[in-house]
Amino acid sequence: MHSTEHLGPRKIIGFFDGTVFITETVLLALIIAAVMIIFALLSARKLEREPKGLQLIAEIIVSTIYNFTTRTMGEKNKKFAPYIGTLFIFLLLANSAGLFGFRPVTADVNTAFALSIITFCLIQASSMKSKGIKGHIKHYGDPYPFMFPIKIIEDVAFPISLAFRLFGNITGGMIVMALAFQGLESLSRNLGSKIPFLQFLIPLPLNLFFDVFEPILQAFIFTMLTMSFVTMATMGHEDH
Amino acid sequence: MNLVTPEAFVLGLSAIGAAFTMVAAFGIGIGQGLVGMKGVEGVSRQPEAKADILQTMLVGQAVTETTGIFAFIISIILLFANPFIGML
Numbered sequence: 308m309h310s311t312e313h314l315g316p317r318k319i320i321g322f323f324d325g326t327v328f329i330t331e332t333v334l335l336a337l338i339i340a341a342v343m344i345i346f347a348l349l350s351a352r353k354l355e356r357e358p359k360g361l362q363l364i365a366e367i368i369v370s371t372i373y374n375f376t377t378r379t380m381g382e383k384n385k386k387f388a389p390y391i392g393t394l395f396i397f398l399l400l401a402n403s404a405g406l407f408g409f410r411p412v413t414a415d416v417n418t419a420f421a422l423s424i425i426t427f428c429l430i431q432a433s434s435m436k437s438k439g440i441k442g443h444i445k446h447y448g449d450p451y452p453f454m455f456p457i458k459i460i461e462d463v464a465f466p467i468s469l470a471f472r473l474f475g476n477i478t479g480g481m482i483v484m485a486l487a488f489q490g491l492e493s494l495s496r497n498l499g500s501k502i503p504f505l506q507f508l509i510p511l512p513l514n515l516f517f518d519v520f521e522p523i524l525q526a527f528i529f530t531m532l533t534m535s536f537v538t539m540a541t542m543g544h545e546d547h
Numbered sequence: 548m549n550l551v552t553p554e555a556f557v558l559g560l561s562a563i564g565a566a567f568t569m570v571a572a573f574g575i576g577i578g579q580g581l582v583g584m585k586g587v588e589g590v591s592r593q594p595e596a597k598a599d600i601l602q603t604m605l606v607g608q609a610v611t612e613t614t615g616i617f618a619f620i621i622s623i624i625l626l627f628a629n630p631f632i633g634m635l
Contacts, residue, residue, distance in 0.1 A: 314627055471613070471616060472610075475616030475617070475619050475620050476612075476616060478620075479616075482623070524609065528606060528610075531602075
């Protein structure tokens with residue numbers, strides 16, 4: 308599937324003379340988005356009171372996400388649930404694209420940073436909306452004014468660490484899978500066969516860990532940290 | 548006596564540096580193990596709260612892993628996208 312010669316994303320479509328291009332990461336992310344949109348449209352075609360089929364699956368997903376969000380963020384933050392749900396499902400599908408033979412979408416630094424920049428903007432905007440712009444700036448000066456640069460650094464370092472955590476974990480998994488596949492192929496070539504028959508069932512436990520468990524865990528961690536920081540931003544400080 | 552070319556020197560030291568950076572994994576192992584220890588103790592004291600404790604423990608372990616991931620990224624950059632070759 309993957310080899311260790313090309314570890315970066317390949318450029319697929321080039322416009323003009325090749326300076327503007329679309330990589331396979333962007334293409335796969337667009338395909339994932341299209342799959343999610345088509346599933347959403349198909350499952351809400353004819354809404355019935357007794358759901359069955361696709362509508363049942365969609366209702367289970369939506370109600371689970373809403374329960375999870377209200378349990379973690381409180382009842383009044385229910386309006387963040389659509390973003391949290393989209394983030395979680397997109398991360399699930401994007402991290403585990405290795406299961407289908409593609410290069411994982413979030414194994415590209417750009418995707419990880421795009422998602423964490425959206426989270427950063429959400430945190431700043433919700434903090435400004437709940438405290439007012441003056442309150443938001445004054446919050447950096449609590450409790451002592453000399454902590455102003457420290458708090459700014461903390462606010463900027465959070466999305467950077469969020470993005471690098473996601474990118475590092477998924478890229479590490481991808482490299483280990485590539486090494487394992489290449490090792491099995493050269494081993495079966497040394498045993499004298501042209502077809503890499505050792506790649507048949509042996510990588511399955513590695514696939515189970517790096518392409519099923521690790522994507523779910525990383526998606527969960529990203530979503531959980533987003534929710535915690537948005538809650539802390541909207542809560543303000545009740546004891547001041 | 549043959550001299551080492553500058554490119555070979557840079558590549559060789561980059562390889563040593565990339566391997567040496569991953570000593571950070573020592574700290575991750577201890578840190579995540581401590582979090583796991585407290586998680587298991589919490590579950591043993593109150594088995595009804597197992598789902599909540601498990602969730603909190605996983606979040607704690609993933610945040611502890613972050614600095615090790617930073618070391619891993621530096622290692623990968625030194626091995627596969629070495630910036631020092633272009634500066635020669």
